[in-house]
Amino acid sequence: MGLSLPRRTGLRRAVQAPRTVLPGPQRIGRAATLALHDELALAPKPGLVSFVDSGSHDDMDAHTFMRSLFALRHYFVQIAALGGQGAPFEALQRAGIEAEARMAAATGGINTHRGAIFTLGLLCAAAGAAARAGDALQPSTLRATLRQHWGDALQARCRRTPTLPGGLAARRHGLRSASQEAALGFPVLFETAVPALAGGLRRGLGVQQARVDALFSVMAVLDDCNLAHRGGMAGLRHAQQAARGFLAQGGAGRPGGLEAAQAIHRDFVARRLSPGGAADMLAAACWVLRVGAAGLR
Numbered sequence: 638m639g640l641s642l643p644r645r646t647g648l649r650r651a652v653q654a655p656r657t658v659l660p661g662p663q664r665i666g667r668a669a670t671l672a673l674h675d676e677l678a679l680a681p682k683p684g685l686v687s688f689v690d691s692g693s694h695d696d697m698d699a700h701t702f703m704r705s706l707f708a709l710r711h712y713f714v715q716i717a718a719l720g721g722q723g724a725p726f727e728a729l730q731r732a733g734i735e736a737e738a739r740m741a742a743a744t745g746g747i748n749t750h751r752g753a754i755f756t757l758g759l760l761c762a763a764a765g766a767a768a769r770a771g772d773a774l775q776p777s778t779l780r781a782t783l784r785q786h787w788g789d790a791l792q793a794r795c796r797r798t799p800t801l802p803g804g805l806a807a808r809r810h811g812l813r814s815a816s817q818e819a820a821l822g823f824p825v826l827f828e829t830a831v832p833a834l835a836g837g838l839r840r841g842l843g844v845q846q847a848r849v850d851a852l853f854s855v856m857a858v859l860d861d862c863n864l865a866h867r868g869g870m871a872g873l874r875h876a877q878q879a880a881r882g883f884l885a886q887g888g889a890g891r892p893g894g895l896e897a898a899q900a901i902h903r904d905f906v907a908r909r910l911s912p913g914g915a916a917d918m919l920a921a922a923c924w925v926l927r928v929g930a931a932g933l934r
């Protein structure tokens with residue numbers, strides 16, 4: 638016999654019409670700060686800064702990243718709110734430039750999170766807009782909302798002459814820059830990083846193993862401009878091959894997988910390679926899972 642509930646009670650309504658409570662700017666922005674912490678806390682990460690060591694970097698460590706993270710926490714809430722208001726790209730850009738200034742003040746001018754300010758900022762704006770429209774924050778919705786609201790402006794910005802190291806390296810080597818990746822709706826994030834992370838967790842990998850595999854999956858395919866800036870095309874190709882080999886051998890979940898990742902970390906440090914763009918994609922994937930309906934971490 639079916640469950641019989643009295644008419645017009647809150648319980649009856651709850652059973653009949655389960656509704657997802659969509660996150661507001663506070664939760665969207667807070668998830669971004671937590672996702673950046675997820676990325677920082679992960680180890681081993683080839684060449685990148687973690688709480689264990691500073692990888693290929695001698696000008697920054699985990700404390701520098703924590704100061705930067707703390708300084709950026711209001712920015713992600715602010716840009717999610719701007720997205721919810723349907724703000725034009727120029728307003729997002731202003732918020733992003735102010736956030737870069739706060740990062741520089743907090744780190745003494747060191748570039749910890751410029752790429753993340755851009756990537757996660759745009760994603761928070763898209764989430765703000767989607768939530769305001771009543772849409773659940775599924776990956777496909779986030780991607781479509783980003784392109785629908787700011788795709789044209791992002792395309793237009795790709796035509797500007799680059800001045801920063803990543804953009805310059807992209808132009809020199811004919812790679813897809815951070816701006817181009819954004820204009821395409823972050824294909825590597827939505828087609829590689831998120832499926833790798835969510836798939837690993839669904840297969841029963843631990844959080845550390847799933848995140849390591851997601852990072853290597855991104856490294857295998859992303860035109861990481863930091864790698865090209867520091868190591869030229871040889872450095873980028875070396876990193877991509879190392880990542881592909883690691884995944885082909887079974888990734889982080891196999892016996893000895895984390896030790897193999899640690900050996901690749903040592904190799905990158907010896908070569909001064911640092912996949913900062915891939916690190917941003919991992920943080921963005923952690924954010925997608927944090928704000929999404931899947932409830933995966």
Ligand SMILES: CC(C)(COP(=O)(O)OP(=O)(O)OC[C@H]1O[C@@H](n2cnc3c(N)ncnc32)[C@H](O[C@H]2O[C@H](COP(=O)(O)OP(=O)(O)OP(=O)(O)O)[C@@H](O)[C@H]2O)[C@@H]1O)[C@@H](O)C(=O)NCCC(=O)NCCS
Nearest residue numbers: 733748750751752753758801802803804815860862913914
């Ligand atoms: C659009 C901007 C992001 C400018 O980008 P541009 O490409 O012109 O230049 P960079 O800022 O140099 O590079 C972009 C950063 O994006 C990350 N990244 C790299 N490759 C990719 C990629 N293929 N796809 C997506 N993202 C990518 C990466 O950021 C991370 O690494 C940085 C740390 O690296 P590190 O090697 O330590 O640092 P450097 O100082 O650069 O080099 P060294 O001398 O030390 O070797 C760190 O930032 C990570 O987050 C790239 O660095 C943007 O700057 C811009 O226009 N901002 C204005 C604000 C705005 O318009 N916002 C829009 C709304 S939010």
Ligand SMILES: Nc1ncnc2[nH]cnc12
Nearest residue numbers: 677685686749913916917
């Ligand atoms: N953990 C990290 N180390 C170095 N560069 C980065 N860019 C983004 N995250 C990073």
